[in-house]
Amino acid sequence: MSQDLSRIRAFVQVFDAGGFSAAARQHGRSKALLSKYVTDLEDYLGVRLMNRTTRKLGLTEAGEAYYREASQLLMQLDELDATISDQTAEPRGLVRVSAPRNLGETTLAPAVFSFMQSNPMISVDLRLEDRFVDLVEEGIDVALRITTLADSSLIARKISDIKHLVCASPELVAKHGMPTSGEELRNMPCIVDTNMPSHNSWRFIEDGKVMSVHVSGPARVNSPVAAMQAALHGLGFAVLPVYLAEPHFAAGRLVSVLEDRMPEGPSLTAVYPHRRHLAGKVRALIDHLVHWFETQPLR
Incomplete structure (x- = not known):
């Protein structure tokens, strides 16, 4: 043979x-x-x-x-x-990883560096940028994205849930009132993050059904960190991932609204090109991230 x-x-x-x-x-x-x-x-x-x-x-x-x-x-x-x-074999070689900047700097980097400590034959090129990279064109092994992926040319594996909440400064709530339904936000100032899949159509659960509310306001940004800064300055309500907003909740600089009306949002997902064989070093990194965020969830 x-x-x-x-x-x-x-x-x-x-x-x-x-x-x-x-x-x-x-x-x-x-x-x-x-x-x-x-x-x-x-x-x-x-x-x-x-x-x-x-x-x-x-x-x-x-x-x-x-x-x-x-x-x-x-x-x-x-x-x-x-x-x-x-x-x-022991995982070895270079892994090129793409991830959103704010997630990478605040939450993802410790998980990746922990993986490198456990796998000394691995080196990582971690690229933090707020855009959807072309994995094949740019030679990326795996991208970590906060998304509800629907791209058949890529394979996706869920890493962790990411909870999102509508947030605002106490001063803004005092001025405009505490909304009791998503519908009320149509007539209140909101910060639109164009990186979000829904942009200015925010989803809420009303009477057991998911509904979309068109919102608008004084600022449009393409970064959740910028949206958070706008909310801290009292410019409007903003949908923020809890891992970013939580320190400001604790300090009283932000409050959350409509918590019981928020549907399940996008998740942290690992995506990679469609191939029959996934390199062991990439599989090992993804497995590590899944375990990491199981024990240290993105709240």
């Missing part, structure tokens, strides 16, 4: 490289051995797979069909080998 695979692999390598000499250089094997393997494969199959000339190498019709299936088979076998190796 191993000899059969060597013949098949030689055939695929020769065609991918564009010739026997190039394949020999790329894979450190002799040109004569590669030629023998391809000839042996053709003899075994009883059909010519390649048309060879001194200047050009091409596939016959049978060769094209065989190449399609053989290259797919070899890729699956290589991925299987890598999967087994990753399961038994």
Whole structure:
């Protein structure tokens, strides 16, 4: 069986490289051995797979069909080998991670650095920026996003729930009153965070049903930290993740409203490109984050 695979692999390598000499250089094997393997494969199959000339190498019709299936088979076998190796080997190598800046600086970085302490063969390139990066184009292994992902080109795994609340300064509540329903916010100043999926359509639970309320106000921002600062300055009500707002609740600088009317919001999600094989180092990081936030939840 191993000899059969060597013949098949030689055939695929020769065609991918564009010739026997190039394949020999790329894979450190002799040109004569590669030629023998391809000839042996053709003899075994009883059909010519390649048309060879001194200047050009091409596939016959049978060769094209065989190449399609053989290259797919070899890729699956290589991925299987890598999967087994990753399961038994210590995680190692560089992991490129993308995450929102405020989440990364306040909450995510300690979890990632804890993972690095436990896995000394791992290095991390942590990129904190408030935009949706193109994972494939920018070579990102995994992105941590606060989202309700609906992108079929990516695979998603939930890391943790993230609770969001409507927040305001006590001075703003004293001036405009404490809202008793989401509907009342239509006529009150609100801070719109354009990074939120719903932007200025905030969702609330009324009479057991989820309803959307269109809000507006004096400031539009694209950062939850900026939205929080606007709320602290008394400019309007803002929807904020609790992990950001909680220190200000404790200090009395912010109060939460309509807590019992808030539906389930977006979660912290790990997303990565759709591949059959997920590198063990990336899987290990994701597993670590899931465990980390189970014991230290994002409230």
